[in-house]
Amino acid sequence: MHRYRQSYYYLKIISDLFWLAICFLAAAFIAKYRIHSYLEQYQQIRVTFFGLETRELILLFVLCLVWYFSSKATGLYDDFRARTFTFEITAVFKNALIQALASMIMLFFLKVVLISRFFILTYLLFQLVFLGLWKLLIRILLSWVRKKGRNLRSILIIGAGQVGQDFYEAIISYPHLGYQVRGF
Numbered sequence: 001m002h003r004y005r006q007s008y009y010y011l012k013i014i015s016d017l018f019w020l021a022i023c024f025l026a027a028a029f030i031a032k033y034r035i036h037s038y039l040e041q042y043q044q045i046r047v048t049f050f051g052l053e054t055r056e057l058i059l060l061f062v063l064c065l066v067w068y069f070s071s072k073a074t075g076l077y078d079d080f081r082a083r084t085f086t087f088e089i090t091a092v093f094k095n096a097l098i099q100a101l102a103s104m105i106m107l108f109f110l111k112v113v114l115i116s117r118f119f120i121l122t123y124l125l126f127q128l129v130f131l132g133l134w135k136l137l138i139r140i141l142l143s144w145v146r147k148k149g150r151n152l153r154s155i156l157i158i159g160a161g162q163v164g165q166d167f168y169e170a171i172i173s174y175p176h177l178g179y180q181v182r183g184f
Helices: 002-042 054-074 085-110 117-147 162-173
Strands: 153-156 179-183
Touching: 002 054, 002 117, 054 085, 085 117, 162 179
Parallel strands: 153 179
Antiparallel strands: none
């Protein structure tokens, strides 16, 4: 059971880092495309859209590390059976703001020319949209799987008094938690 939980934990991290890299590449592409005509016309610099400079790769790597540590601090990857979707979206929002702050600091130190404040805003918006939709899709998928009777945790309630009955009603009223009461 512990091995399954740990594998699921790393799968969530890897999938979020994948989406983070997609958001970074999309925001960098849009930021470069936005200043493309100005740079080619006035400064005779050739801009490559899909080729990342070494500084941009360093920025992506640092932002992935910042995401990992900030997500541990905000509890984004804690067991979310007991967490609401609102909590998860709030944690994504906090991490996206930390990413924006970290990218501002790193852009200052790395002196990346082709990525600007527009990149930071676009990157922040892409994170909120893509990661928010990804988290929603995972919740919908887990809800569907649990309705089919899979990915459920069986629990046994000790005590059949009023407190036990209230707990049973709470479990029944929140089926997204994925608990199945076996008895009292």
